[in-house]
Amino acid sequence: MKLKAVWMVLVLLLLGTAAQAEVVTQPVPYRHEGVTLEGYLAYDDSVKGKRPGVLVVHEWWGLNDYVRKRAEQLAGTGYVAFALDMYGKGKVTTHPQEAGEWAKQIAGNVEVWGQRALAGLKVLEKDPRVDPHRIAAIGYCFGGATVQQLAFLGAPLKGVVSFHGSPLAPTEDQAKEVKAKILICHGAADPMTPPEAVQKYIAAMEKSGLDWQLIIYGGARHSFTNPDADKVGMDALKYSKSADKRSWAHMKDFFKEIFGGK
């Protein structure tokens, strides 16, 4: 009976730990150059002490539920995740034309683009739960390009991961600033980055001397990680369950490497 009691205590302890692990989320307002922004913070409040932080940059749609879920997923694996806001509080759309215009407004000015992203990174860096020496940035589509820009600005990141973002090569001067390792997750059938662009990217990165990896998922189109991609009604956009799962696993491997063992 004593043995049984010990087992029960052990089981209860284990169950208790699992039940306490709860992802807490909260909107975080902040400003950049007079623009009111609102990001989305997610973390597991059963985790004690400082831990790696992951900045999440949204697709051209803006900070929507999809990217919130990604932040929650990251929090569930023990990181502090912050989905930043590139457009302005509540500025979200489902219309490709509007999304395209908004993305262009930001990305059209490289200075604004980078600084707006840095403003989001600062929010994450200052979070008391975050180890500021272990931060990565991931991004989807427009956000994938954004995290590469962050790297080129010399942001203090251990690594960046781009999911179906345009692969960007740094200038010679930018390459000197880069601290982050770079992982590009790309769909082979993504018409927004045709084969010639991939080819050019590889050649430019080989010249850059940076630490980079490019993973090409056969058959995957643009937006392959987003289950809502098919709803848009654009042939270029399509969810791929296999490429989604694979790229997430590849990101986790990358985090293990750059964060050390986590």
Next chain:
Amino acid sequence: MKLKAVWMVLVLLLLGTAAQAEVVTQPVPYRHEGVTLEGYLAYDDSVKGKRPGVLVVHEWWGLNDYVRKRAEQLAGTGYVAFALDMYGKGKVTTHPQEAGEWAKQIAGNVEVWGQRALAGLKVLEKDPRVDPHRIAAIGYCFGGATVQQLAFLGAPLKGVVSFHGSPLAPTEDQAKEVKAKILICHGAADPMTPPEAVQKYIAAMEKSGLDWQLIIYGGARHSFTNPDADKVGMDALKYSKSADKRSWAHMKDFFKEIFGGK
């Protein structure tokens, strides 16, 4: 004291399990078309029941210590690994010219190439520890090309992984036979597969309709997984610790997917 005793039993049980986990290896002689071959089997004898099997195909050097170590590594993670022999018992070299000739002798005749590899696969399939429905094949350099040929022959494989092997596209007829998912791990600076060949591969695979992934490791040259690569004295060949570790992790993700949870 009762509690302490229970803990001690638990700890001893755990230690006991760890101590028993031992990789057993043995040479396995077999024949193909009158040629005497000798492969190398490795498994963990503390694992009970049938488990996935991994066929390992050597570089152009032949079945040497490097590929034996890979088989042992795979056995250490719970698989039954069989390093097959493409050349003939004891036929191993460290001279690139000789290695090139031997590889050409085999690969020059596609029929012999495939059948010789299938003979090795059969040895693994028949191993009583192996679940014949969960077999993958991995290969290095010449062996990477070989496992792709195996897939094109319609071999009953869940997946194939090529490390710095030439990426090969199947003919239309071959593509219909393929049962395996395909993962190509490629060094961006591998002169044996220049960028144009990579480009062609991507285009051909997109037409094939197969399940494929291509991972490109920035800066990695040919033979990037082999710590002895630098000893050869060829500029094209160089070990890369980061690309080695990354590609091994990517292979493990792939196995998790194709073998289901392992």
